[in-house]
Amino acid sequence: MSIEILSSALLSPVRHGFFTRKGGASSGVFAGLNCGTGSSDQKEIVDINRARVAKAMDVAQLARIYQVHSADVATIDGSEDGLEKADAMVTATPGVALSILTADCQPVLFADRMNGVIGAAHAGWRGALDGVLENTVEAMIALGAARDEIVAVIGPTISQRAYEVGPEFLDEFMSADPEHGRFFAQGNGDRYHFDLPAFGLSRLRNARIADAEWIRHCTYSDPARFYSYRRATHHKEADYGRLISVIRI
Known part of the structure; x- marks a missing residue:
């Protein structure tokens, strides 16, 4: 099975891809293109999968970070020796490919085509609430991007119908801003359904960038194409x- 890459016309002609799980060497619960070095999958197999992604992006290696659900952004120039703790990356260095790992959280790719600056963010609810998307925009501007030239695309992420949360989750958002109530729908009993991609789009649009979109793929609802932390938890899978x-200049 060949690798499957989803893309967005909004980022074109910047080379980018939201890779599905198709076309990888992993097996079992990881079957497919598992690129998670933090998973319990065999390291050699994960390395093979990542090499396939790098080849598809026409680069020797993929720049990466140690994701910790923060709002921190790393500036990458290709000379880094170790992994920086952060949840977004930006670069203006040609040939550097920024890569983000997700399994329900939002992968967000950014580009300013005119000024040659790109970004990539891992935006779960915590990072998005704390400002990782806005911080990515600001870090791109620090590298020479123009706010009104930046576009952003949210890749496959968990949809509202699959994202059930409790009242304490709602309380945290409402205490930050009462307007956040519009991202919640009433579920059964005291449960709610949170609209993560709509929240991400709202944060991006409030950052006053040129345009933003979600490619409308739900990770939870399509197990043949996407990994999902929440689905694995519900199915009581070990990992x-x-x-x-990935995005590159």
Whole structure:
């Protein structure tokens, strides 16, 4: 099975891809293109999968970070020796491919085509609430991007119908801003359904960038194409794979 890469016309002609799980060498619960070095999958197999992604992006290696659900952004120039703890990356260095891992959280790819600056963010609810998307925009501007030239695309992420949360989750968002109530729908009993991609789009649009979109693929609802932390938890699986999203100048 060949690798499957989802893309967006909004980022074109910048080379990018939201990779599905198809076309990888992993097996079992990881079956497919598991690129998660933090998973319990065999390291050699994960390395093979990542090499396939790098080849598809026409680069020797993929720049990566140690994701910790923060709002921190790393500036990458290709000379880094170790992994920086952060949840977003930006670069203006040609040939550097930024890669983000997700398994329900939002992978967000950014580009300013005119000024040659790109970004990639891992935006779960915590990072998005704390400002990782806005911080990525600001870090791109620090490298020479123009706010009104930046576009952003949210890749496969968990949809509202699959994202059930409790009242304490709602309380945290409402205490930050009462307007956040519009991202929640009433579920059964005291449960709610949170619209993560709509929240991400709202944060991006409030950052006053040129345009933003979600490609409308739900990770939870399509097990043949996507890994999902929440689905794996519901099925009581021992671990789960990680999807990779990549952008390069």
